[in-house]
Amino acid sequence: MTVAEWLNEHPGHILVVQEDAMLEETLALFKRYPDAQDIYVNDVKGCVVGHISKLRIASIVLAEHSQTHSHRQLIEQVASGNARELMGRHFPTARLDEALDDVIHRQLEHQLHDMAVLDAEGRLAGTISLTCLLQSFI
Amino acid sequence: MESELSIPLLIGMLLVLGLLAALQVSRLGLPRIVGYLLIGILFSPQILGDRIGIDLNGWSETLTTMALGIIAYIIGGSMTVQQLRRMGKTIFTCAIGESLGAVVLVVLSIWWLAPVFGYQNPAPLALALGAIAATTAPAATVAVIHQFRARGELTTTLLGVVAIDDAMGIIAFSIILSILVGEGFGSGFGNIVYEIGGAVVLGAGSAVLLSLYGRHIHQGGLRLPMIIGTILLVLGIADYIHVSPLLAGMALGFFCRMYMRSSAERMFAPIEYFEELVFAMFFTLAGAHFDLAVFSENIPMVVIYLVARMAGKMAGASVGATLGSAPTNTRRWLGMALVPQAGIAVGLALSISQIPQLQEIKGVIINTIIASTILYELLGPFAVKYSLQRAGELGERRRKS
Numbered sequence: 001m002t003v004a005e006w007l008n009e010h011p012g013h014i015l016v017v018q019e020d021a022m023l024e025e026t027l028a029l030f031k032r033y034p035d036a037q038d039i040y041v042n043d044v045k046g047c048v049v050g051h052i053s054k055l056r057i058a059s060i061v062l063a064e065h066s067q068t069h070s071h072r073q074l075i076e077q078v079a080s081g082n083a084r085e086l087m088g089r090h091f092p093t094a095r096l097d098e099a100l101d102d103v104i105h106r107q108l109e110h111q112l113h114d115m116a117v118l119d120a121e122g123r124l125a126g127t128i129s130l131t132c133l134l135q136s137f138i
Numbered sequence: 139m140e141s142e143l144s145i146p147l148l149i150g151m152l153l154v155l156g157l158l159a160a161l162q163v164s165r166l167g168l169p170r171i172v173g174y175l176l177i178g179i180l181f182s183p184q185i186l187g188d189r190i191g192i193d194l195n196g197w198s199e200t201l202t203t204m205a206l207g208i209i210a211y212i213i214g215g216s217m218t219v220q221q222l223r224r225m226g227k228t229i230f231t232c233a234i235g236e237s238l239g240a241v242v243l244v245v246l247s248i249w250w251l252a253p254v255f256g257y258q259n260p261a262p263l264a265l266a267l268g269a270i271a272a273t274t275a276p277a278a279t280v281a282v283i284h285q286f287r288a289r290g291e292l293t294t295t296l297l298g299v300v301a302i303d304d305a306m307g308i309i310a311f312s313i314i315l316s317i318l319v320g321e322g323f324g325s326g327f328g329n330i331v332y333e334i335g336g337a338v339v340l341g342a343g344s345a346v347l348l349s350l351y352g353r354h355i356h357q358g359g360l361r362l363p364m365i366i367g368t369i370l371l372v373l374g375i376a377d378y379i380h381v382s383p384l385l386a387g388m389a390l391g392f393f394c395r396m397y398m399r400s401s402a403e404r405m406f407a408p409i410e411y412f413e414e415l416v417f418a419m420f421f422t423l424a425g426a427h428f429d430l431a432v433f434s435e436n437i438p439m440v441v442i443y444l445v446a447r448m449a450g451k452m453a454g455a456s457v458g459a460t461l462g463s464a465p466t467n468t469r470r471w472l473g474m475a476l477v478p479q480a481g482i483a484v485g486l487a488l489s490i491s492q493i494p495q496l497q498e499i500k501g502v503i504i505n506t507i508i509a510s511t512i513l514y515e516l517l518g519p520f521a522v523k524y525s526l527q528r529a530g531e532l533g534e535r536r537r538k539s
Contacts, residue, residue, distance in 0.1 A: 050400060064287070069280050070410040071216035072403075074301035078294060079224040089401045090356065 050087030178425015214391025229298035231462035239454015247446035273307035275480035287533030336381035341389020478518030
């Protein structure tokens, strides 16, 4: 089975924000889709340039509940930025024509809940969710 | 006496016993640094040091420089230009005001009052202690804010100020140090520009290389040795070409964060775990340098430093807040909340004592900073709490877990 075939059978929500989206916008998206673990960041051409995990957002929004902060976390708390500043640029992705078995192997290796699937132009085509995989294989 | 303890054994004992003591004192509600310092003092020459033949000379200076370099890198990389812009004018003017206020008032007070207490040449002492006075202790401040769920204008400004004033402290320290080591401000102005400018150029240039490597190394395990290796390389080159190692380390962190943009987190998150180790080492080493005779002879100096730094922080923060059009509560109470002083000050004191020109007064510097740090750490949290309370920003106290 290819990744494209899997996505046809298991379409899910794709959460995307633009690079200049502020923290509140990203937070609102997580609020609307509470099961989502990651939000992807698009540039003006619609290509994915980064991703923001729920944990990253939580570490900023819930910072006041933490007893200790590094200087970096302190400044982030006072002057949090837009999606471009919050996102991570390096994250594993899959292609549509890849075999699903290979992608699952990579997903487990990187301990990812959701694996982003990109089309030939670098646009987000969907995500392979570990929950979906488990539901279908059990 | 020749050292009977090997260096790894001594460092191991200082760290392990220091950590155990820190955990014990924190159960009693005291800051961890009291535990670290107590263990350090236990190994000072007058208690165990001379009996078991501890010799701190020759290696502790190198260790202090390396540790301070790591801290400078972390501080430099904690902020971006965009974040500094977003922080706004108030936080900036307050941070500059309170840092400068503390430095200026400590320098002037010691210069003026030290001869009254019998100090013959007060200028180097005044400059050395003034250079250390700007830094604060973010951990103590954050702990109080967290414990009392503080929220509001003053709390936000306070968090912003403690986050950036250590960077200002390091800049002030580097400038004053180059004045101290050079031939005075007037004659050595070119030297000062070379030391500061050279450090920034060295840090910025090395950051290009570090960020290039950083982009291409994806294995987390390889990143840490690469970062530490680059920091040590920069410190070594800075020392070799006689520019400020601390500023070079800070510039390395700042420009690495700038070049790597949002990918930079992985260049800093792993090394931030080193902070506690570095501070534990600073405090235990500083404690081991403690000398009861020097301390008791210099109690007036401790008092002058304590009062002048506190007054400088309060006056400077108030002026800065006024210039930054801050609300009345921030103008009134910010300075008092900036009283805590801890790890970086102790690290700077240890590093300043390595300078050949300051060997005669190194005992006074280290013992003044140890004594004032203990007092500031004990009184500081009350000062922070009082300020936030008067500003009406304290919430419900958290239950201890």
